[in-house]
Amino acid sequence: MLTDFGILLLFILAGLGLLGLILGIGRLLRPDRPNPEKNATYESGEEPVGNANVQFNVRFYVVALLFVLFEIELIFLFPWAVVFGNEDLIQQTDGRWGWFALAEMTVFVGMLILGLAYAWVKGYLDWVRPKPAIPATESPVPAALYEAINKKYESKTVNKT
Amino acid sequence: MELTAFIIKAIIILVIFGLTLLIAMYSTYGERKVAGFIQDRLGPDRAGPWGLLQPLADAGKMFFKEDFIPAQANKWLFIAGPCLAMLTALMASAVIPFGSTLRYDGIEVAVQGVEANIGILYIFGVVSLGVYGIMVGGWASNNKFSLLGAIRAASQNISYEVAMGLSIVAILMMSESLSVGSIVAQQHGGNWNIWYQPLGFIIFLTCAFAECNRTPFDLPECETELVGGYHTEYSSMKLGFYLFAEYINMFISSAVVSALYFGGYNYPGMDWVYTQLTAAFGDIAGHNVATLLGTAVFFGKALFGVFFFMWVRWTLPRFRYDQLMNLGWKGLIPLAILNILITGIGVLFIQPSLTAFLK
Numbered sequence: 271m272l273t274d275f276g277i278l279l280l281f282i283l284a285g286l287g288l289l290g291l292i293l294g295i296g297r298l299l300r301p302d303r304p305n306p307e308k309n310a311t312y313e314s315g316e317e318p319v320g321n322a323n324v325q326f327n328v329r330f331y332v333v334a335l336l337f338v339l340f341e342i343e344l345i346f347l348f349p350w351a352v353v354f355g356n357e358d359l360i361q362q363t364d365g366r367w368g369w370f371a372l373a374e375m376t377v378f379v380g381m382l383i384l385g386l387a388y389a390w391v392k393g394y395l396d397w398v399r400p401k402p403a404i405p406a407t408e409s410p411v412p413a414a415l416y417e418a419i420n421k422k423y424e425s426k427t428v429n430k431t
Numbered sequence: 432m433e434l435t436a437f438i439i440k441a442i443i444i445l446v447i448f449g450l451t452l453l454i455a456m457y458s459t460y461g462e463r464k465v466a467g468f469i470q471d472r473l474g475p476d477r478a479g480p481w482g483l484l485q486p487l488a489d490a491g492k493m494f495f496k497e498d499f500i501p502a503q504a505n506k507w508l509f510i511a512g513p514c515l516a517m518l519t520a521l522m523a524s525a526v527i528p529f530g531s532t533l534r535y536d537g538i539e540v541a542v543q544g545v546e547a548n549i550g551i552l553y554i555f556g557v558v559s560l561g562v563y564g565i566m567v568g569g570w571a572s573n574n575k576f577s578l579l580g581a582i583r584a585a586s587q588n589i590s591y592e593v594a595m596g597l598s599i600v601a602i603l604m605m606s607e608s609l610s611v612g613s614i615v616a617q618q619h620g621g622n623w624n625i626w627y628q629p630l631g632f633i634i635f636l637t638c639a640f641a642e643c644n645r646t647p648f649d650l651p652e653c654e655t656e657l658v659g660g661y662h663t664e665y666s667s668m669k670l671g672f673y674l675f676a677e678y679i680n681m682f683i684s685s686a687v688v689s690a691l692y693f694g695g696y697n698y699p700g701m702d703w704v705y706t707q708l709t710a711a712f713g714d715i716a717g718h719n720v721a722t723l724l725g726t727a728v729f730f731g732k733a734l735f736g737v738f739f740f741m742w743v744r745w746t747l748p749r750f751r752y753d754q755l756m757n758l759g760w761k762g763l764i765p766l767a768i769l770n771i772l773i774t775g776i777g778v779l780f781i782q783p784s785l786t787a788f789l790k
Binding site: 280282293312322326336352375389395396 | 445448493494495499502503504510514518521522544546547548552572573574575577578582585586596604605607609658663664667752757761768771772776779
């Protein structure tokens with residue numbers, strides 16, 4: 271008899287087989303006529319400059335580091351959550367077990383909160399906000415004229431919609 | 432016995448794969464119809480009656496389109512990316528309990544791929560692996576848009592994963608089990624977790640949207656900034672894999688939400704229905720019919736979840752990236768920690784005193 275994880279392995283193998291089958295059928299059916307234009311990197315019609323390993327915002331790394339920290343703490347929370355409200359253990363200890371577990375976890379989660387607060391205060395969670403600049407245009411027509419026209423036709427457009 | 436068990440499991444796996452793929456296919460149709468309804472137009476209506484054959488036509492197109500790999504791209508990783516995305520999406524459906532048990536010839540078979548005792552941990556792990564598909568594909572394309580989309584996807588998924596895990600921990604504290612099957616079985620009748628975990632439910636749902644890269648969190652494929660995002664360079668069936676993976680993920684997360692919070696196959700009055708059915712059809716047939724009814728209820732809940740995903744997509748605008756990160760780290764994570772503390776106090780103090788009061 272297969273164990274549960276044996277069946278999961280079977281599941282993964284079946285998934286791989288399905289993917290291979292679909293891609294294989296597609297390969298037999300579709301045309302294959304590559305040329306340099308088709309195989310060029312798409313950059314909105316421009317010739318791409320250099321390759322794509324460009325610099326990007328360093329905050330993505332900070333988020334990744336914070337994630338590793340929190341995820342490990344999270345994994346430690348999972349086994350705790352399962353035994354936390356266990357009635358056998360609570361009865362054996364006259365109800366002290368639950369409070370003990372809760373207090374211990376409050377300390378643990380408290381450190382988590384402390385870490386989050388530290389990152390928050392230090393500004394690691396602040397993302398760069400976009401600063402939209404309203405473009406200034408120099409037009410020979412004074413802005414007041416546009417305003418007047420907008421006002422004149424305001425009632426009509428309102429009626430239309 | 433070895434062989435029969437193997438064959439039964441193989442059939443179950445094939446049925447689950449088939450069902451997931453079918454639902455994903457018709458979700459694309461449903462998405463367009465819902466979009467059409469919300470925007471006051473018809474949606475697809477040419478292929479077959481009411482456009483019902485549209486997904487088949489799309490699949491045919493995916494097979495027959497030319498598939499080119501950019502000259503600058505890393506060829507193997509370029510192929511591995513969409514395959515990984517699709518594989519992780521398919522794997523998650525293994526441990527979801529679609530119904531209780533079917534009795535046949537003295538054997539009781541659960542309507543579930545695998546009754547793993549760490550099912551919820553498995554789902555959590557597989558969902559986190561899903562980000563590799565996007566990351567690998569976006570990096571291997573060697574396109575600046577793809578790279579930025581992939582980095583955004585990775586950063587967003589890992590940020591929301593923490594809050595998602597914390598909201599799952601609150602559920603585990605109440606159910607004391609990591610098995611999805613027993614979490615669902617505990618919500619017998621109308622005793623659903625949503626009544627005890629409203630805050631956790633909202634956190635989980637928001638994170639599910641972010642994990643599936645759906646609007647309002649679809650920044651990895653934000654077309655106004657990044658053309659196509661991580662799948663800019665993809666064509667043919669590989670693009671199809673990415674789109675399919677998104678729809679399968681939607682279905683899986685709706686199914687998980689309905690299993691964790693809406694009682695899965697349980698519905699109010701199920702015991703009455705069960706006694707009526709066993710009285711009418713006899714023990715075995717009645718049990719099986721009741722199970723199938725529960726499975727239908729489960730699919731109803733899950734498909735409503737999928738509809739909810741679409742509803743939100745065509746109603747809400749997209750977040751800005753700093754808003755997304757603020758919501759994840761400064762909003763959802765503190766709320767999820769608060770939710771754990773409230774649940775802990777509730778389980779230890781409020782629940783015993785309430786049961787004592789009701790006695």
